[in-house]
Amino acid sequence: MSQATATTAPETKMWGGGRSPFNVSYGKIMMWFFLLSDSFTFGALLIAYGTTRFFSAVWPDPNQVFKSFPFMGEANLPLLFVSLMTFILIMSSVTMVLAVHAGHYGDKQGVIKWMLWTIVGGICFLSCQAWEWTHLHSEGGWWGSFTDASTPISAFHHFFSPHKEAVQAALPAHGMQATHDFFNYFFTITGFHGAHVTSGVIFNIVILINTVNGTYERRGHYEMVEKVGLYWHFVDLVWVFVFTCFYLL
Amino acid sequence: MSQHHSQNEIQHYYEGDQSKLYSGIMQHHGDINSSESKKQVGRIWKVFWILLVVTVVEVILGMFFSHHMPKALVAFFFLALTLLKAGYIVAIFMHLGDEIKSFLITVLIPLTLFIWFIIAFLADGGFWLFMNSTSPTR
Numbered sequence: 001m002s003q004a005t006a007t008t009a010p011e012t013k014m015w016g017g018g019r020s021p022f023n024v025s026y027g028k029i030m031m032w033f034f035l036l037s038d039s040f041t042f043g044a045l046l047i048a049y050g051t052t053r054f055f056s057a058v059w060p061d062p063n064q065v066f067k068s069f070p071f072m073g074e075a076n077l078p079l080l081f082v083s084l085m086t087f088i089l090i091m092s093s094v095t096m097v098l099a100v101h102a103g104h105y106g107d108k109q110g111v112i113k114w115m116l117w118t119i120v121g122g123i124c125f126l127s128c129q130a131w132e133w134t135h136l137h138s139e140g141g142w143w144g145s146f147t148d149a150s151t152p153i154s155a156f157h158h159f160f161s162p163h164k165e166a167v168q169a170a171l172p173a174h175g176m177q178a179t180h181d182f183f184n185y186f187f188t189i190t191g192f193h194g195a196h197v198t199s200g201v202i203f204n205i206v207i208l209i210n211t212v213n214g215t216y217e218r219r220g221h222y223e224m225v226e227k228v229g230l231y232w233h234f235v236d237l238v239w240v241f242v243f244t245c246f247y248l249l
Numbered sequence: 250m251s252q253h254h255s256q257n258e259i260q261h262y263y264e265g266d267q268s269k270l271y272s273g274i275m276q277h278h279g280d281i282n283s284s285e286s287k288k289q290v291g292r293i294w295k296v297f298w299i300l301l302v303v304t305v306v307e308v309i310l311g312m313f314f315s316h317h318m319p320k321a322l323v324a325f326f327f328l329a330l331t332l333l334k335a336g337y338i339v340a341i342f343m344h345l346g347d348e349i350k351s352f353l354i355t356v357l358i359p360l361t362l363f364i365w366f367i368i369a370f371l372a373d374g375g376f377w378l379f380m381n382s383t384s385p386t387r
Contacts, residue, residue, distance in 0.1 A: 014351075022352040032356055043363055047370045054374025057382055063312065083308045090304070094297045097342045101289060105281040163316065233342045237335055244331040248311045249324060 031227045035234045038196075042238050045192065046245050049185040057174040058167050060159040060182045062247045068135055082247050085128045086239065092121025093236040096204075100229040103222025108211060111225055115208040118232065122201040129194050133187070141183040146176050186246060193242055196235045203228045296341045303330050 014021045022029060053059050063078040070081070095117040102110025140146070140155060153171055156179040160167050207228050216222045279285060307330050315323045340346035345353060 022355070023349050024352055029352075032352075036356060036359055039360065040362075043366065047366050050367070051370045051374035054371050055377040055381075057378065063316075078312055079308050083304065086304055087301070090297065090300050093338065093342055094293060097293050098290065100344075101286070101293065102281060105279055105286055107281040110281060161316070230343055233338055236342075237338050240331055240334050240338065244307075244327050248307055248315070248327045 025223060027223065027227055028230070031230050035230060038234065039238075042189075042192070042241070045185075045189050046241060049189060049245060052181050052185065056178045056181060058160060058170045058178050060156075060179060061161040062249075064161060065136070065159050065182075066132075066247055070131055079247060081128070081132065082243065085125055085132075086243055088121055088125045088128065089236050089239050092118050092125065093233055095121060096229050096232045100222075100226050103216070103225040106217075106222070108214070108217055111211050111216075111222060112208065115204055115211065115225070119201055119204050119208065122197055122204065122232075126194060126197055126201070129190065129197075133190075136183070136186070141179075141186070143184055143187050144180075145183055146180040149176075151176055189242060189246070193235070193238055196238065200228070200232050200235050203231060292341065296337050299337060300334055303334050306330065 020026070020029075024032075066082055067076050067078040068081065069075065069077045095114045099111050099114035099118060102114055136142075146156060153175060156175055157168075157171055159179055159182070160171060160175065162168070207224055210216060210224065211222070216224060307327060310323075310326060345356065
């Protein structure tokens, strides 16, 4: 008993041991640190993309590359499809945070409902990405595409702004290299992000199964929902930056 | 009784449950229909609307206006709005705004390296173009 009082006495010391100085559990701290390291991976990819773009004389115009929408044929709808994808991901982030919220209150049915919607959102986003990849692939874009020197300008001129004469004039000399670089970065970065979404959906499914089985109810808390929630929000966070770098700037 | 207690301890270690070590948000289990709970749900939906409106503004800017504005101004608007969205996601959705200050600083300080990364690499890219072309078109 005297031992117990001895250990509780220095509790005012933040870093004295016996408590988390950050007031956060080990698992959550490590998830944060993993996400921090992952942000540097994505950051490195996006900065490499920016660097290549800065040393290219011309660059494809997102309003020209991303102007298609499923079942709309040749209609010119710039940024509309990617806006839908962004909306889906933001929405699934909201349902995730609502699942975490339900977990805080020990509301098992709430966690199940919102986790299900989050998984649906993740699958919708991946389906959209699959369509967009297929579409761009049908236009000739892929890893390592546009390297053949005999490629006619007509194969890639529609990716560039038709309104800028200087860009059009530079296409014969620089257009193919820029298109090649653009698609390499596009498929690498959205692919890396899509891989994160895929693993996020798998984590979410695992957590949903555990919740349905009552694992967290027996444990007394839903902190695992919070940890995968952090990961899921990070995936949304990365998309915010990918969206800006590829589709807006 | 003591045996039961120690088994509990072991189970906690296996499940990575350190709830005894912190008085985090997980510890209070209130009523999901309480006014406090509803207030937090309201905050989540408010952030959703902010993110949606900011995204719509970005898309409209990108569709109709970005081609008639100076490039630097466009970049400034888009990056400012992106950082605004990122801030809301991290502070509210990831609850970093609810953590104590020392943890917030621990997470955010390493990210300041990005300031140097971005400036150094983009400047290098621009310099390469300057050195290798007679008439830059961008």
